[in-house]
Amino acid sequence: MANSTVTLLKAVFIALGSVMVATLIYTIAIDGLPFRKDLLFPWMAATLVDFYINIFVLAVWVIYKESSWLTSVIWVILLVCFGSITTCTYIAIQLFKLSAEESAHDPMYHLLLRQQDKKDAFSGSALHLIAAKVIFSALGFLMLGTLVYTLITNGSPFKKELLVPWMVATLIDFYINVAVLSIWVGYKESSWLNAVIWITLLICFGSISTCGYVVRQFFLLSPYDPLYLVLLNNLHRAESRYETTTVW
Known part of the structure; x- marks a missing residue:
């Protein structure tokens, strides 16, 4: 099963990446490069703020995963440039x-954590x-302020004329x-209802919900829990806490 x-996850991520590559090539072919002043209209700017806050969240995980600062920097630059x-x-x-054993047993756990934290307790x-x-609260409020300001100054984002090719991409x-x-x-x-609610909020409110969710997870940690426990579900978080307590 695992x-x-x-x-399935490999197929999903390869497919999603391929869709974005095709979208990028198609958009450049029909609308040229995106480095133009006419594309920085208010709702595009707000969308880019939303986009890069989510990129920041993903970049934090990448930096955590990578053992070398050089590879971390390279991956973060690629995230910023190619999303x-x-x-x-x-x-x-x-x-x-992932090894065959890791793939067969809790693959998400092994995907999310770096090797060092699977072996040692901190x-x-x-x-x-x-x-x-x-930090994550500030980013969430930054996006909330951007959203409110753009709504007040430029009205609803649900207007056909905003859907230029680069906005769609x-x-x-x-x-x-x-x-x-x-x-x-x-x-x-652990609850499908909670998952559906949070995913719906992610779809509707983007990085505001992302930051809200991450901050909520941080509040579930005790003051001396290692921060990487925020990545794990309740079961794995409890197991890691037990291992940390045993070691220390």
Whole structure:
């Protein structure tokens, strides 16, 4: 069952990445390069803020996963430049790196955590937890302010004239990353109802919901839990806490 899950995830991320590659090539072919002033109209700017806040969330995970600062920097630059193409490529690579044993037993656990944290138990820092809450809360409020300001100054985003080719491509890019985050939310939530509610909020409110969800997960940690426990579902979080307590 777990092996089939890994196979399905590989197929999903390869397919999503391919869709974005095709979208990018098609949009460049029909509308040229995106580096133009006429594309920075208010709702495009708001969409880009939304997009890059989600990219920041994914980049934090990539930095955590990578053991080398050089590879971290390279992957983050690729995330900034190519968005969900890089997201899907990175996750597909991580899935292909899983051993047969890891694929057969809790593949999401092994996908999300770096190797070091699977073997060793670490205590966290109350200061780090506070900083994480502040950073992600600030990003959420930044997007909320951007959304409210753009609504007040430019009206509803549901207007046909806003759907220029590069806006459509940006939205596809954005929602592929939302799909990635939704898979994580589905893994974390023990209740299907909670998962559906949060995924719906992600779809409707983008990075506001992303940051809200992440901050909520940080509040579920104790002050001295390692921050990486935020990645795990309740079962794995409890097991890791037990291991940390045993070691220390």
